[in-house]
Amino acid sequence: MKKYVVVTDLDSTLLDHADYSWDKAQEALDLLKTKKIPIIFNSSKTLAELQQLKEEMGNIDPCVSENGSVICWSGSWGEAEMVETPGINRDGILQILSKLKDQFNFIGFSEWTSHDLSKETGLTESQASQALDRQGSEPIKWLGTEDELKKFRLVLAQKNLHLLKGGRFFHVMGMVDKSEIIERLKEVYGAIYQSEICVIALGDSANDKLMLELADIAVVIPASKGENLKLDRTDYILAADKGPRGWNTEMIKILKQGE
Numbered sequence: 243m244k245k246y247v248v249v250t251d252l253d254s255t256l257l258d259h260a261d262y263s264w265d266k267a268q269e270a271l272d273l274l275k276t277k278k279i280p281i282i283f284n285s286s287k288t289l290a291e292l293q294q295l296k297e298e299m300g301n302i303d304p305c306v307s308e309n310g311s312v313i314c315w316s317g318s319w320g321e322a323e324m325v326e327t328p329g330i331n332r333d334g335i336l337q338i339l340s341k342l343k344d345q346f347n348f349i350g351f352s353e354w355t356s357h358d359l360s361k362e363t364g365l366t367e368s369q370a371s372q373a374l375d376r377q378g379s380e381p382i383k384w385l386g387t388e389d390e391l392k393k394f395r396l397v398l399a400q401k402n403l404h405l406l407k408g409g410r411f412f413h414v415m416g417m418v419d420k421s422e423i424i425e426r427l428k429e430v431y432g433a434i435y436q437s438e439i440c441v442i443a444l445g446d447s448a449n450d451k452l453m454l455e456l457a458d459i460a461v462v463i464p465a466s467k468g469e470n471l472k473l474d475r476t477d478y479i480l481a482a483d484k485g486p487r488g489w490n491t492e493m494i495k496i497l498k499q500g501e
Contacts, residue, residue: 244440246500247431248274249423249453250489251445251463252285252295253410258485259466260364264299267486270493271299277497282306284420284426284443284453286381286408289314289325290372304427309406309449310418311378314428329378330403330416334379338401339414346392346394347386348412363410379415381408406449413449420445421452442496444481444489445470454478461492 249331250256257264266273274281280303283292289307292314304315309330336352343429351359352372359370362383384391395405398414406413428439443457448466451473454460460478462471463485470480479496481488 244500245431245437245439246277246279246497247282247427247439247441248279248493249282249284249427249441249443249457250422251447251450251453252283252287253408254466254485255444255446255450255463256283256486256489263363264486267490267493268341270490270497273494273497275300276485280304280431282423283309284423284445286379286406286411286413286449288372288375289368289377290375294372306420308376308379309408309413309415310420310422311415313423315430327378328416328422329418332376332378332380335378335403335414335416336445338398338403339380339382342394342397345397346390348382348384348394350380350382350414351411352380377378378418379413381411381413384412408447408449419452420449421456424453426458440500442493444492459496461496462487463488 256267281301282303283305285307286309287307289312292305292307302316306313313326315324321322339350356370356374359373360367401482402417403414404417424441427441430437440458442459443454444461444463445454446463451471454473455475461471461481462478463481464470466484479492481492483491
């Protein structure tokens, strides 16, 4: 019998776009907990942010931060916590970006205080401080044109970096992404459960696309604004509602169909 593992984006997916709450998904979260199905947070958030959120939500499973740049294997099966950083470290990214400031118009997180980021996002200053504590990526607010953005992408690629569009910011990072954890989870949990693993992935943004393409079951959460994410596969689910409400409805449907 297949075992489920859930991999989910957070902002505008499991967490509400406006207030970052997850209460509208609580029914599905409780059902997953009852069935002992792991919930892997896979986010652009920092490890510090995820660790606090995991504590608040009672989540003890592994997590992936900074769009795949940091992986934390927490001890949900009795092992000690282990952190991997497969991407280029942030200091190296900042050195490259500093040389591009004269050519392109953008603001990086490294230029903001926690107060600045709080005003930009609605986070508290304490939350903003955690969001600034990065290890493998640099989020930026793009201020240039679309044509300039294309040139910026090309320059980054020449330096072994790439640009991902998130819900609020672009993320400059090494050649890693949120999809790489899918096969790792199948290997790890397949060995633990001695069973075939079915990965359910949920997300709403361009930086979730590859993760959703590789998942066994893909759920696209409608965009908080603009067009919904479209996948190359045809068998994905488009949730009926945005944010945690849509997350809740589709997760319950999937689990009931799998009974």
